[in-house]
Amino acid sequence: MDRRRAPRALSGPHLTLVEALLLGLGETALAEWVRLSRWGYAAINTLHVLGIALLVGAILPMDLRLLGCRRSPARADVVRLLRPWAMTGLALAVITGALLFLADPAGYLATPLFFFKLGLIALGIVSALVVTLTAVIEGLSRGQRLAAAGLSLLVWPSVLVAGRMLAYVGG
Numbered sequence: 001m002d003r004r005r006a007p008r009a010l011s012g013p014h015l016t017l018v019e020a021l022l023l024g025l026g027e028t029a030l031a032e033w034v035r036l037s038r039w040g041y042a043a044i045n046t047l048h049v050l051g052i053a054l055l056v057g058a059i060l061p062m063d064l065r066l067l068g069c070r071r072s073p074a075r076a077d078v079v080r081l082l083r084p085w086a087m088t089g090l091a092l093a094v095i096t097g098a099l100l101f102l103a104d105p106a107g108y109l110a111t112p113l114f115f116f117k118l119g120l121i122a123l124g125i126v127s128a129l130v131v132t133l134t135a136v137i138e139g140l141s142r143g144q145r146l147a148a149a150g151l152s153l154l155v156w157p158s159v160l161v162a163g164r165m166l167a168y169v170g171g
């Protein structure tokens with residue numbers, strides 16, 4: 001299946017400044033390259049999935065340990081070990097996600113699921129900040145730790161599903 005996208009139209013007098021700027025980004029040479037190059041979109045999409053694998057692959061065991069799975073290694077050690085991988089994965093997913101967005105800003109801006117996904121990502125980042133700041137972890141009450149890890153366990157797989165579904169939900 002050809003995963004390159006045909007740009008869609010979003011116009012009219014009600015465009016906000018941010019929307020107009022984002023639509024303008026879709027007219028740049030970089031956006032044109034993402035849309036039209038033979039392997040560009042495929043390569044970026046592959047890196048997006050790699051970022052997701054790193055992020056979710058590191059976040060899930062971390063959250064499970066914070067929820068009380070296993071007695072060792074110590075929670076702080078698990079966080080220290082996995083946090084850099086989760087952050088690298090998130091950075092890769094955000095950068096490549098922004099490039100994928102460039103392929104069709106009008107289409108994504110007209111898709112509520114895209115905003116839902118961005119909202120979930122923001123929620124996930126806030127909860128990750130709370131959970132993974134090693135200094136904070138031992139200071140959190142048990143209830144707070146369980147709530148933050150539980151939220152994270154819900155949010156990141158939901159982002160993953162929302163991202164996958166974007167391909168099937170039109171604007």
Ligand code: HEM
Nearest residue numbers: 045052093094097098100101121156159160163164166167
């Ligand atoms: C600001 C960050 C992000 C942006 C702007 C973004 C944007 C996008 C875009 C535009 C697509 C292409 C959708 C399509 O096929 O039409 C996509 C695909 C996808 N995204 Fe993201 N994304 C971001 C972060 C994430 C994160 C953190 C996850 C998972 C935890 C994720 C999961 C996915 C998945 C699973 C796909 C489908 C990949 C495939 O199977 O082809 N995204 N994303």
